[in-house]
Amino acid sequence: MADSLPGLDALLAAADEGVALDGLALERADDETYTLETPDTRETGLEEGELEDALESIPALVSNWRYWDTIGGKGTARRAFLRWCERAPPTDATTEDRTLEDAPFDVSSRYDALEDGIVREWGQLRITVELVDGGEGERRYELRHVDDADRAREELERREDPRDARELSTYDGDGRYRPLKTAPTLRSGWVFPELSGRALVEAVDFFYPATIANWHRERRGELDVDHWLETAERQTGIYDVIDELPREAVDWMAEACCVDSQCLRRREWEHEEGDELEPEGGDGPFPCREPCSLVVAAARKWAILESEDERTYELELTTSELNQLAELIDAVADGRIDEIREADVNDGANRYRARYLRAKRFDEDGGLEATKRE
Amino acid sequence: MQALVVAAHGSHLNPDASDPTYAHADTVRETGAFDEVREAFWKEEPHFREVIRTLESDEVFVVPLFISEGYFTEQVIPRELRLEDWDPEKWDSDGTDASQVTLEATDVGKTVHYCGPVGTHDAMTDVIVQRAESVTDDPDVGDGVGLAVVGHGTERNENSAKAIEYHADRIRERDRFDEVKALFMDEEPEVDDVTDFFESSDVVVVPLFVADGYHTQEDIPEDMGLTEDYRLGWDVPTEVDGHRIWYAGAVGTEGLMADVLLERAADAGAELGDALERVRAATTGSDGVATDESEPTAGD
Numbered sequence: 001m002a003d004s005l006p007g008l009d010a011l012l013a014a015a016d017e018g019v020a021l022d023g024l025a026l027e028r029a030d031d032e033t034y035t036l037e038t039p040d041t042r043e044t045g046l047e048e049g050e051l052e053d054a055l056e057s058i059p060a061l062v063s064n065w066r067y068w069d070t071i072g073g074k075g076t077a078r079r080a081f082l083r084w085c086e087r088a089p090p091t092d093a094t095t096e097d098r099t100l101e102d103a104p105f106d107v108s109s110r111y112d113a114l115e116d117g118i119v120r121e122w123g124q125l126r127i128t129v130e131l132v133d134g135g136e137g138e139r140r141y142e143l144r145h146v147d148d149a150d151r152a153r154e155e156l157e158r159r160e161d162p163r164d165a166r167e168l169s170t171y172d173g174d175g176r177y178r179p180l181k182t183a184p185t186l187r188s189g190w191v192f193p194e195l196s197g198r199a200l201v202e203a204v205d206f207f208y209p210a211t212i213a214n215w216h217r218e219r220r221g222e223l224d225v226d227h228w229l230e231t232a233e234r235q236t237g238i239y240d241v242i243d244e245l246p247r248e249a250v251d252w253m254a255e256a257c258c259v260d261s262q263c264l265r266r267r268e269w270e271h272e273e274g275d276e277l278e279p280e281g282g283d284g285p286f287p288c289r290e291p292c293s294l295v296v297a298a299a300r301k302w303a304i305l306e307s308e309d310e311r312t313y314e315l316e317l318t319t320s321e322l323n324q325l326a327e328l329i330d331a332v333a334d335g336r337i338d339e340i341r342e343a344d345v346n347d348g349a350n351r352y353r354a355r356y357l358r359a360k361r362f363d364e365d366g367g368l369e370a371t372k373r374e
Numbered sequence: 375m376q377a378l379v380v381a382a383h384g385s386h387l388n389p390d391a392s393d394p395t396y397a398h399a400d401t402v403r404e405t406g407a408f409d410e411v412r413e414a415f416w417k418e419e420p421h422f423r424e425v426i427r428t429l430e431s432d433e434v435f436v437v438p439l440f441i442s443e444g445y446f447t448e449q450v451i452p453r454e455l456r457l458e459d460w461d462p463e464k465w466d467s468d469g470t471d472a473s474q475v476t477l478e479a480t481d482v483g484k485t486v487h488y489c490g491p492v493g494t495h496d497a498m499t500d501v502i503v504q505r506a507e508s509v510t511d512d513p514d515v516g517d518g519v520g521l522a523v524v525g526h527g528t529e530r531n532e533n534s535a536k537a538i539e540y541h542a543d544r545i546r547e548r549d550r551f552d553e554v555k556a557l558f559m560d561e562e563p564e565v566d567d568v569t570d571f572f573e574s575s576d577v578v579v580v581p582l583f584v585a586d587g588y589h590t591q592e593d594i595p596e597d598m599g600l601t602e603d604y605r606l607g608w609d610v611p612t613e614v615d616g617h618r619i620w621y622a623g624a625v626g627t628e629g630l631m632a633d634v635l636l637e638r639a640a641d642a643g644a645e646l647g648d649a650l651e652r653v654r655a656a657t658t659g660s661d662g663v664a665t666d667e668s669e670p671t672a673g674d
Contacts, residue, residue: 076430166396170389177389181419205428209420213427224481236449289424293417297386 005056006136007066022107024061060111063137071197077216082197086118086129121146123208123264124186141200145188156191162199165206180294182208182264211286218287226290229272242299249306251278257295315370324348377410377431381451382439384415391585394626395439401632407649422454426479434486435639441493441582442537443472456480469533470494470540474642487642492634494537499544504630506578509622516550520574524565524581527558538582566597569615576618584626629657
């Protein structure tokens, strides 16, 4: 049989088992005739020749089936993610899904949209899906930083191997190590111009490990959240102490580490079931299902620090100096230090202002001159 | 489908700590022996806790990229992987014999073959020797040369020292080097006094560490007197007390480490085809001569 329509042979072969995807349904009856169903028609008793003619008239539905057949992996996170990338209807989402904010596209509108490219954002990643010219339904995925949305491809550093994502995600724009992959500090200036579906998923897995798997679980209503107390009580060795962190300190910790300005994962864990933490969990597409290793390591420090008793100190400060201490803390907490101009002495976190305060208020031991009140 | 997970410590502070993990995993990837290969970490991502769910394979081989049996291999990794019914007794090991145990990861319902650490596998002995060849650029190194295998050592975990002594004994039995000693950072005999333990004028020092970091790049070089300040670097070899010290850096950066990962998985029943032969050829040179690079030659 001449394969005039790409994917026809494979489609006919699959018809034995029954085909149903994105509005295309095909079945072979015992009498060797076919039943073809599309969003517009339903035809029964088709001979093979008639079926071929009918399929010729719906090339998008056929090539769409063909592409997803080559992707395979029914029920896997990989397949679900690639379908999400082009706003295809989810086939296995069972719960309310935060990533379904846009209405899904049927094949016809999806193919129209793929002409210009369908764009999705995943953290700081920007994914554009397009059809390969003459590619029989094959898709190509471009991956770049969201901040580079409007830049010409030629201006960006070209990457091919998904493993390059490891190197790109290791340091931020200032060359500092990023121990937290989902921190909003991914550097820009690069592009993977044409990844296959599998390579795209690999690259995303290196940029944001396990985010696709957990997003997929959440969509299926299977996200296994470990709340703070569960994770804390499980720890041993030097982290054994973290379950002693006071309840209110867990709120402060989540505000310090887990809000959107610090991490793009959406925190789904709470103090424990039925006891929610005060800070917002965030708006990202992919969930955080338990405190990460950075939070655990920081919690150890805070658990030790919180075991100290509070005391009252007396120290001499002008009102402006007291305010300056707050400004200094704010500047460090917001990562603003590098933005403060050299001569901006109006900013309390300016280096000269800080040095002046130190010269004036530190004692010979190099600390604030304060007296403990008994 | 079968998958390999390389389980390593990683670091919140040192970006290079995971380099060997990635390099060896890439070498295994290049063989195509596994449908999927993943790195997993205690301090980086994906975390041990979440790695298995990123795999599509039903059968998963987990190989800890750790030097000895102890806290991480016996407690942390199995707990974080949610290995049901795990008990260190199942390894039936006296400290260096752990091979593998087959369990189920409860969050994903997959079969996990949990292997012993790379550091105690017999093939690790070859990696140490290979490391000595690499650092001396001599495929026949041994005659007239002493070899020091250096470990962390710690009072808390006797297995830490056992692994070092195990390989030192095995190399000694080969009668290749004039002298072979096991030395430690935290216990006697100490690496600080390395030249006291050798008569040979040339001594190769191979630290049994997974990655280069504070210990192998700062502590040990300064303690041995290779340099006054690690930031100034040191020569290979360096003259110390009338001996020439060939300091190799962490054995874990040697390309042949990928072979140990595969050996562990093969012992646990992984189907590898000719991957072992190919990795050995790629990481030792086909004529048995070491490549100059400390990273695997296959890869990016």
